[in-house]
Amino acid sequence: MRTGSTHVTTLSTTHWIDGAATGTASLPSEDPANGQVLGHLADGGATEAQAAIAAARRAFDRSAWAASPRLRQRVLLDWAAALQAQAGALAELLTRENGKVIAQARGEIAGAISEVEYYAGLARHIPGHVLEPEPGVLSTVLREPAGVAGIIVPWNAPAVLLVRALGPALAAGCTVVVKPAAQTTLFNAALLAPLLQHPQLPPGVVNVFSEAGSAGAALLASSHEVDAICFTGSTAVGKTIMRSAADSMKKLSLELGGNSACLVFADADIGAVAPRLAQAATIISGQQCTAARRVLVHASRLGQMKRALAGALDALRLGPGIDPASQVGPLIDRRSRDAVAAQVAQACAQADEVLLRGGVPDGELAQGAFLKPALVYHRDSGADFVQEEIFGPFLVLESFEDEAEAIARANHTVFGLSASVWTHDGARALRVARALRNGTVWINAHNKLLPEVETGGYRQSGLGRLHGYDALADFTELKHIYQAPGVAGAAP
Template identity: 70%
Template sequence: MEQIITPHWIDGAAVHTIAAGSIDPATSAVVGRFAAGGVPEAQACVAAARRAFEASDWPLAPRLRQRVMLDWAAALRPRVDALAELLTRENGKPLAASRGEVLGSISEIEYYAGLTRHIPGHVLEPEPGVLSTMTREPAGVAAVIVPWNAPGILLVRGLCPALAAGCTTVVKPAHQTALFNAALLDPLLRHPQIPPGVVNVFAETGHDGAKLLATHAEVDVICFTGSTAVGKEIMRAAADTMKKLSLELGGKSCAIVLPDADIDAVAQKLAAGVTIIAGQQCTAVRRVLAHADCFDAMKAALAKALDALAIGNGLDDGIAMGPLIDIPSRDRIAAQIAKACEQADEVVLRGTIPDRPGAFLTPTLVHHQDTHAFFMQEEIFGPFVSIERFEDEAEAVQRANHTTFGLSASVWTNDGAAGLRLARALRNGTVWINEHNKLFPEAETGGFRQSGIGRLHGYDALADFTELKHIYQAPGVVARG
């Protein structure tokens, strides 16, 4: 695939600049090359999006918006296998996971296409003959900054509600997965009915263009998925222009295991939750809280399940976990894990860097009871998990909620009432019962506290890309009697 060269897409046309290489994290081979830009390209994208919002029919034409998105989804279906392979080559995740992500992305596009023609307002009559009409209108130009860990789903869950609402857009993909995002977007960008400037795309190897989006007065919405630290930078940068923000940020997801759970079966699912995208997902399992009656069994079963995972090139059969995104990231995460192992009460399973090419790192499991430790509070974005003991439900909730994050959690039990009690008490935007990492286009996701602002997926995502307008009129009433 070394022949792949992807351009920027600005105002309905391909724009070429000096190209940078995209690297396979499993082999360090060059997958292809993408046009690398920065501030000039970002400025051109914003200007094109603003022109399209002000001058085209896109914000006013829900049937057109629906047709374009349905056609985009249909055009992607014959390309699922090729897109999945490209995603694995750029990102490293197992091929089955990549295929699932591509299919999930298509499903999400179809979901928002379905909503496009039903974005209702409402009318009140607060006084006789006085009508207050509330309309939900597109917010304007939306910038969608896409990370590399799930670049299909995390692109469409921001771009599609923006398009459904009638916004025009600027997409800034992560450079690590710029080729995949370009291939996923290609049928949309080249759709014969989409007005020029509705969707603009630029890539960069740095961050200058993305920073411009956060401060630009002509950008009305920023949709960002990434770390809490960067989310805070975006909030500060966006303050002067008072942009709408849709931010899904870091997490420190807990899994609470009650003693009636099937420990061996739960261990298998938690191991998958720990190592999803090599632990590089904000909803990955970071902490396991096991009741004292099952703590020893849970610790042993989880260590066994993690140790048994097949780790290797995501294109190979039977691989459960691929490499991290690149070698510098792998080395940084390995250093954090080593520091955590020095401070933990017990190192149950120590991860290693395998003697092979690529950005591989095996999983680590530690036992620690002090929730104040840095590795119990900070998100370590790799295959690392801690396990701790609790005595009762109140202690489990206290431990789980001792965090600045609040993105997701899970509860594992055969007692339905206990599962619901704990789910209600946890301060998280999503709580799964007897599952982890189950996400759907129809179900809103987002974080409490420092895990974010707003919601993506589901109907409520439209709120992040619309403004509510009150129109007053007083036509009066026909004389009575």
């Protein structure tokens, strides 16, 4: 996958299949802050996906990659070092193509590098175990690479959400086909370039194709030559992938929608908590699956929370992500901005009380994909706009009378990705965290994600876990080898 310099007008990228660039960069990619064309990417589909799958299969079956943990570690460590050397330029490119504020982009690049280093460390320690269930009988259990892994990367956090799948897949010995989101393909190309060009990486181990549509991604899901799929995105698309993958019975790692509830108890400092909740709701302009969506506050503090949270959201500074003073950047593109704005407007029309209306800003920002944060109060947790994941800067405020109601309200959702609990009562915090049906629960914090710690969802928020050691399970198979050598000196 070729890239030009990181100057915003000269970028271009093509597919990378079987160790070589292919295709023509013709599809434009725009800066969502102003509509400026940053560069062009190749627009592929099923043909490129099929070629990439075939190359990955050959590399898995014929190269020494799957059996070379020291090589895998070396390649990953060298990739991390190359990314560290380019961290500033990568963060700027991420901000320009995705729109997120530069501080978040820098944090994401740092997190991605840390994640690559983490899985480089694990590459040389993927142990099995041996049991002697009966005298003279040995059962050896090995953890082996699953085979060819397809990785479908979203646009909202294209660095971390790529490496948290690619890292364990490569560490385990899989070969891979990566399909980045068209909106951030230029960035993913720059991120992957040092890896793809590594002189010790066998051709076909990592293949990348881009597309504006979804035909190639659909082939990854349905192909019997793909052994595992990792997808991060909406629950609706995740269900489609599950249906497409059913015939091949491939392994699935799916992180899907979220509807994170933040439970704020009566002893919390509302003045201190409200700005942190505003930040949690507007991370990547609200376009993160773990972003705060619902704030549940004890009824005795409802009035104070209404004022504090509305004020904190309204005080956030919208602007181009590249401006260090900006706190909330644009959404990924104007089409998404318009769709989210329509959902927010409908929610405001139905809510019991509109505390902050949000909407498209006036002036220069109207030319970009900007959307001001919105906040409503509503009593019915079953309302559509409470139950749906509105992927933008939109928050619903609710109230509860006691701990039991807080838990019941928070669990009233088909999702189960993340939640947070805000209280100074340590026993209550842990008690409530255990009762919430979510894969991650933060106490007096939100959106804290670490390379070493598994994340994933309950219920319709997905299958499997990424980050941490357990991510290897999504890219490996367990094999039991039985043998009965007997016991030395025993009678035959």
